[in-house]
Amino acid sequence: MQQKFECVFEGIAKAGNPKTLLNQIYTELYITEGGTTEVNQDHEVRQIETASRNPHRPPTTITCEDIFKTPPDRDQPIRTVLTKGMAGIGKTVLTQKFSLDWAEDKANQDIHFIFPFTFRELNVLKQKKFSLVELVHHFFTETKEAGIWIFADFQVVFILDGLDECRPPLDFNNTQILTDVTESTSVDVLLMNLIRGNLLPSAHLWITTRPAAANQIPAQCVDMVTEVRGFTDPQKEEYFRKRFTDEEQTNTIISHIKTSRSVHIMCHIPVFCWITATVLEDVLKTTDRRQLPKTLTEMYIHFLVVQAKLKNVKYHGRSETDSPWSPETRKMIKSLGKLAFEQLKKGNLIFYESDLTECGIDISSASVYSGVFTAVFKEERGLYQDQRFCFIHLSVQEFLAALHVHQTFINTGVNLLSGQTSVWSKLSKVKPVQFYQTAVDQALQSPNGHLDLFLWFLLGLSLQTNQSLLQSLVKPTGSSSETNKKTVEYIKKKISENVSAERSINLFHCLNELEDGSLVDLIQQYLRSGRLSTEELSPAQWSALAFILLSSEEDLDVFDLKEYSGSEEVLLRLLPNKQLDQTSQIWISHFNQINNFILIPFVLSRLSGCNLSERSCEALSSVLRSQSCSLTLLDLSNNDLKDSGVKILSDGLKSPGCRLDTLRLSGCNLSERSCEALPSVLRSQSCSLMNLDLSKNDLKDSGVRILSDGLKSPGCRLDTLRLSGCLITEEGCSSLVSALQSNPSHLRLLDLSYNHPGASGQELSALVEDPHWRLDTVRYGLS
Structure with missing residues (x-):
């Protein structure tokens, strides 16, 4: 058991997160009062932006080793814990640390067995039937070899990681009741009865999920809801100071991150800290600090360039000064972009062979992509299950999806966002400004904000300066400043309309990606001069004032x-x-x-x-x-x-x-x-x-x-x-x-x-x- 979890952490360390830092940072969860599993309808980046504003009264926290210990204000023991957190924030790492500490005899020695399952692995069993005992034996053969068929006599913890990745629908209102751990049924029915407590009511359950999927579990089945919020501001600095040894370089990077609100927000995500460190380290070698990427789109373009360079040098014997966009790399990015977009529409972060086939990628090509482009696209293998793939983070998938949609429109005239891919759509000659307006409209209509970050990237890619960073990969649009101006005016018009405050703030982030700060600058001038007459402000200017106040770094x-x-x-x-x-x-x-x-x-x-x-x-x-x-x-x-x-x-x-x-x-x-x-x-x-x-x-x-x-x-x-x-x-x-x-x-x-x-x-x-x-x-x- 110990060796298995050591391997897990070894893989994480290779991605740029030292085990010692993980042990130090991923030990606390924020306890959400009550057992509610309500869903926040913002994009996860917007949710973490809200959570990042330090409350005057600190929230209740709990260390991961104490997650099943009964709090002083509770009479009943805790059976089921639901942990929420956005993609890449550290939910899986936290469960791994819990398991590793147990395996190394550091904590929770009253527990006899910990059975960590992932929905990624369980998805491939959707056509098969198991009893609960058979399912445990299937994944953990040691228990079968030891002849253990009855688990009610043991203290058992089931970890169900990644509820948001569960493919079979969990219909708790219409499912058969199952109490016999030896009776076979479908995996989804098995899981629902385990969660309800019909099967092994004495067992502990720890379920992790992205926020959007939290309401799949009925509130009455959850005893405590917790949240992983990633790095605090001091922990961000700690990460970069441990990542770099040159103090001057570190100070430059930390100072630069604070100048960009969107980049600073994203650094709450540990994986993004690694992306940022990788990019800025490379850029500082070749340019001065005045040209460091300021927007999210710039950051991800540089990240793609860095990874393409590494691939060429490592696998093709090319020089770092050669163009990173070899024919093989172009083909790879095109295929991955299509996969990213098609699966983003479906809300999938994990891809199986059938998903790859839909996008024209065979399993062997996917393995090659993950082998040479590991920091972008990776392959995962379960203990006994088939291959599955994912991007290293949801934001990387969103960026490549935006790149694919942008390239498709520029190269063919087809607007993938309109849903029309026929010859007629090519003949209709959609103008670039209409293309970007369609994207804005679709993001505003999204019920859960899942296109918000995608929109940031798509609009950012419309700038000539960003296209020049991807020269020879992206065909220049030739779009005039007039097109960008009209797009900006359209976004301002939407801000003036009766959109929700959350949507309005997201549109201001879009203006940032388009490098237009005119609305915000105007209000800031009024504030500095003391001439802000709120009676004369337009609705858009009111929204600008709200954006300034909500995104202020000052402790007002x-x-x-x-x-x-x-x-x-x-x-x-x-x-x-x-x-x-x-x-x-x-x-x-x-x-x-x-x-x-x-x-x-x-x-x-x-x-x-x-x-x-x-x-x-x-x-x-x-x-x-x-x-x-x-x-x-x-x-x-x-x-x-x-x-x-x-x-x-x-x-x-x-x-x-x-x-x-x-x-x-x-x-x-x-x-x-x-x-x-x-x-x-x-x-x-x-x-x-x-x-x-x-x-x-x-x-x-x-x-x-x-x-x-x-x-x-x-x-x-x-x-x-x-x-x-x-x-x-x-x-x-x-x-x-x-x-x-x-x-x-x-x-x-x-x-x-x-x-x-x-x-x-x-x-x-x-x-x-x-x-x-x-x-x-x-x-x-x-x-």
Whole structure:
């Protein structure tokens, strides 16, 4: 077992990732609160961009060796863990490390067997039938040779790696129930019963997947959801400092990476760090630092050039100064490009013989390609299974797919994105600007953003400067600057339309690849000059402002809205649900412009007295429900939210992902009806609310009586409750006394100033004096 896993890590080390660095970095997972397997509909690069924004409140982490240990806040043991993460982020390496540490007697020695399966291997068994025992024996012959047929007596861990690569559909709603580990059935039925716990309920399961496929597993079958987020910013630097010995060279590379937002984002992916290091090391040998690749398209073009050079020198005896594009290399890239595009459309990252045949590649040619172009395309073999192939990373597949589509259009006039490949499509003479507009439209229509990065590359390849880097491989388009200008204007037009904030931000990345920063530059000029009049901004300029703020590398804590004027429409544009996930605090303070406001995802955002409506509450509630939301303070004072607004907010406050601990609703025109929604929030086990301000609202005694029901709950965590000026009399205060006497452990400060507590005020004062109660401050009267 140990030797097997050592071989795995030896292969990884050859790809440029030292084992020692992997052991140091891939030991922590981010725990996602709750068992939800909801799907984020952004491209994975956009998801990692959001996750990369350091939250003020750090997320919960767990080391991989402790993944099945029951956390202190759980009563039930953890059977099934689902780990999400984008392609190449380190999910497989993490499971390998878990297995290697066990094999080397470093951790989890209470486990008797670890059975690591990959869906890549299981896919080829879709036509065959096995029992669970037979499946284990098939892959791990040692167990059969040892005569082990009963696994219920052992502590067993099944690793199911790469759920997103599973070809057979997993239909959990319509599958036979199987409880006998010796009964044969199809592999998909076997897996579903194992995941449901019908088979070997005592076993542990660790399932890994890309985010888009996470919802294939029913939430009730998952005990804990974790996430691999790749390198943090300090770990990126650590990687490059360990990769290079020349300190000056290392500093140049690190500094350059920080100048390109898209490159810096991608460096969260370990494989991309290796790609970047390979490219920059080569480029620094032949050019000065002013010509280092700045866009993602440039980076991948250089990577392809470097690998083509290495292939020619190593296998064909050519010089590094010779053209890298030999006839063999051209043919290889053309075939791989077609494979990349056809399989990208299907969402496949792993290719079997049938996939290769569809694209005109025979299995022997594929083996040759992987043998001489290993850093781009590689062959994988299971323990007993057939050959399978993949690109080293999804982004490499997306780049080659874009290159194939671009070359096909330039060489033949056929637009592969239109779905028309007939002679008629050639005769229609599609203009280049129409070709690029079609690509933009298709990416915008993609339900899961799977064409976003493909679009970056395709647009980047339209530039003459990038085509010159691929001279003699790519036929020059001859496209004029006018074509690029029209493409830029079309993208700006799309940004101005009612596209989602996520799509809008992706289009700004496209403008970066086209080396057009006019919109962003204009807003930055306004910001620097202090002349930004938000009343005069177009929708596209508003989006540019959002892009600047969301992609800022500066650690900005405060965004002062007194410098701006806006509208509720602006709020909804600049408050995309997923973009506020990493915000830790929002202050809505005094803002002179009534009916004009804006909300920006910074640590402190000041916008108050803005006449917010329940429409704003809908947007905020959606943010609070977001799985990774890290909002901790929300001040909505002095806004006309009404009872309906509080009811909407309450839905978000009860969400398992909500971390809000302070909520200010002072002067929001609330009545006793608003209190009807709050007790369920206070009783919710997932609610983290500790400070609640309901001052200056007409709650009356009836409202306080309803609120007191929530205060009685053992799960209530309120530390501070402010009810100043809420028309409360002795009757309402009596309800509070009763609630505090039944649950004395939490509240420390109770503000009842500007009310009429009567005799009940004395009872509250007595509670302050009693050492059994935490209550140490009660304010009442006119103070």
